[in-house]
Amino acid sequence: MTLVIALGCVAALLVVACLAVAVSRSRLASSIVYGACLLGPVVGLGCGLTGLLAGATPVPAIALPLGLPWIGAHFRLDALSAFFLVVVNFGAAGASLFALGYGRDEEQPERVLPFYAAFLAGMNLVVLADDAFTFLVSWEFMSLSSCALVMAHHRDPENVKAGYIYIVMASIGTLALLLAFGALAGANGGYAFDAIRAAAPSAGIAALVFCLVLFGAGSKAGLVPLHIWLPLAHPAAPSHVSALMSGVMTKVAVYGFVRIAFDLLGPPVWWWSMVVLAIGSATAVLGILYATLQRDLKKLLAYSTVENIGVIFTGLGLALAFKASNMLAAAALAATAALFHVFNHATFKSLLFFGAGAVLKATGERDIEKLGGLIHRMPHTAFAVLVGCVAISALPPLNGFVSEWLTFQAILLSPELPQWGLKFTVPAAGALLALSAALAAACFVRAFGMTFLGRPRTPIAERAQETDRFSLAVMFVFAALCLLAGILPGIVIDGLAPAVQSIVGARMPVQISSPWLSIVPVVESRSSYNGLLVFAFALSTASLAAYAIHRAASNALRRAPPWDCGYPDATPITQYSADSFSQPIRRVFGTVVFRASERVEMPPPMDPRPARLTVRLQDLIYDGLYAPVALGVMAAAERLNALQFLTIRQYLSLVFFALVSLLTVLALWP
């Protein structure tokens, strides 16, 4: 029943997408479409929660006579799908609610509305699909509709480039998945997931499929070095779509990886986990380093998504390692940490993109060097974004800390792994994870400080207005969820348990019954954490201190010009800027990672010209990996260009030879 309702929501979203084409010119269109896009996901969210918590047996499955006639379309709602259905629809409902206010000022709604509804439908379909064909079609549907959204403001050449790179990368990723499913096909070419599960692939095929999936799903999720499209495409879309792409679509990619690597592929081999751990932890550090150096607020958030995907994949890598060595309790801990982070990231990244959208709407500016002081003009937005920043920096008592803590606990269980490769990879991954968490705090101090604190750097920042009620409402809901998941993590962990059970075959101990609602991953003497108590403790200590000081000592307050060591700055330009804030980190890490170099041009004395500081950063991944490929493709295209100018006889003979060689291959095929 839940599955039918969920599919009904998808169908309704598709209908809305078609209707949106017709009505998008009318004035009420955006309210109607976003209203419908809010309703559908809310129902879908209910279905997901029911599927996850009620755990109906047998697992609901449906085969519809759609698509290829001899395959049909299979859908299934098991615990894993249900969890990701929750994430997708939760993020989608939030984005739609935000867009009720934010999307009203869209200049060309006909370029956004239809694709928005279609995009939501596509993401829902991917997590519900139960055969390779449906999965791939939905995956591609999701990619193409989101690509259309990236190109919504297509007059901007930046967006065109973003859309182009996105579609190229998405196609290559889908191709890898297509090949993976081809290699995975069950007996007699069965493409239903059941048939694939039943057929155990040989070791070589399994390794090949694993690499292809890591490539295909990893490129969609944004693993380094396949991330280059992500910081271009996510910021280019309207902000509520950016929130969806960063907070939700990357999670659908994680779903694709988990579904294939944990479920369809059978028992894992230990070296897979080594690859995932190495790539995941490198992604985390590189992503956050890129983010720390960005000036564009939305680009910064997109790079931080890359970091968080790295954290998630590190957790998944640990789960694979434990599962391969049959340490199921530890595998359950690692998988819980990863899925918890999936949920957390969907929450706080959506929140932060909403905040960036609110700032963009109020000022028309994404460059944090041109903002500042918005905490006075937009106090509510500032508060919600601050909560998001604290959460994403993995600080207690919010939710980001809990998933990070669980990941560290999983790492501390790993010395018992027998493989030597892992004995070196896991601690290194742990160190990189710790580094990325610390850098994330630096990155978000900078992002929040430059945008909301200090003095306004430009007149537009001075005139900003608080954003609309819909946007504020959704930001506060998401901020409250960040807090709730942080102080009551046991409930989330128990909620995740069926999904974890379905991918690693074990679950974490039941948390809700532990005293005082604390979480205990293994045993209490080993480690435990109680977010609720910590939060109550901090709150009471702080308020007690405030009360005592105000009553017993002094509560008088005077306002005066800033002290600043006696030399207050005349203009806001002299404040610390975003680039100067990140300069120490750029010097420490950037000289290696980005070949950062600084050059100071100081005019001689008596020369009135200003001094100039030039900073050069190199994107080694793009220059080393993509630029040569792009050059090669261009050169090949140049060569092949000659084929366009042949005579008809030459074309005919080409066709003939192609046919003959194909037939020969077929005849010789064993």
Place this chain on the structure above:
Amino acid sequence: MAVILDLAVQGAQMMLVLLLAPLLTGLTRKVKARILSRRGPPLLQPYRDLIRLLCKDAVLAENASWLFRVTPYIVFAATWIAAALIPTFATGLLFSWSADMIAIIAFLATARFFLALAGLDVGTSFGGIGSSREVMIASLAEPAMLMTVFTLALIAGSTQLSTVAAFMASGNVGLRVSLGLALIALIMVAIAENARIPVDNPATHLELTMVHEAMVLEYSARHLALIELAASLKLLLYISLIACVFVPWGLAPVGAGWAAYAIAVAAYPAKLAVGAILLALFETSIAKMRVFRVPQFLGAALMLGLLATLLRFVSAGL
């Protein structure tokens, strides 16, 4: 009865750290002054400073936001909670299961996060320079600290600090290479985190060399008092942490008799005093380093911590 005793121990611990913290700062200053052949301020001067600050009118910059006013309380609460979880004289603290070593690091990170934001709030260049350098230092000190914690957790089989301290005191540990590396890394991190020489100078107000002081430059009166108190607490926290893990003798175990508690309460101030004297000796014997030498210093700490963890992964005996 047992619960009441536990509660009393936990409460005593919280008040003890709060009351001793300024004295520790005072002692460090005094010893430093004596080494430099100065008389130095009296030991109780930090208390007087705090009271004086608390009774003054707060002066806020014109464009300071609510965040600037809330930050001192957050910083104080986070640091105090972290300090309350360190077994100073007794292990098996009542609330030790509510947050482990990783959480203690994270509390300190929360305090720093808000302090760095407050440094940016007024929009002055000094606040910015302080915040920017502070987060750079933290971005290396925090992972180094975590690696140390990993090593200790792997040796003791637990991340609960109380359990770790009890294990260290039990005598099953022996001399280990990884412990030595972890100790060095922890000391280096402690120096950096507490803004001591050679990383930062707590006594300087020379603009270009300050980090922590630049960040809190705009604070005054009660807000400044809370931040100073939090800084003292943090110093006490680190010395207590090193003491309870590496010099665990004298710690009262769970359910110990009154005699054990008496010894423990006497031993703890002695350990703190030794820590303060060693810190003062170290600080006077070394020069402050340039800001961009700090990453190398902390990078070394991170590498030592990682090496210690790796050793634990490779062999359970090291």
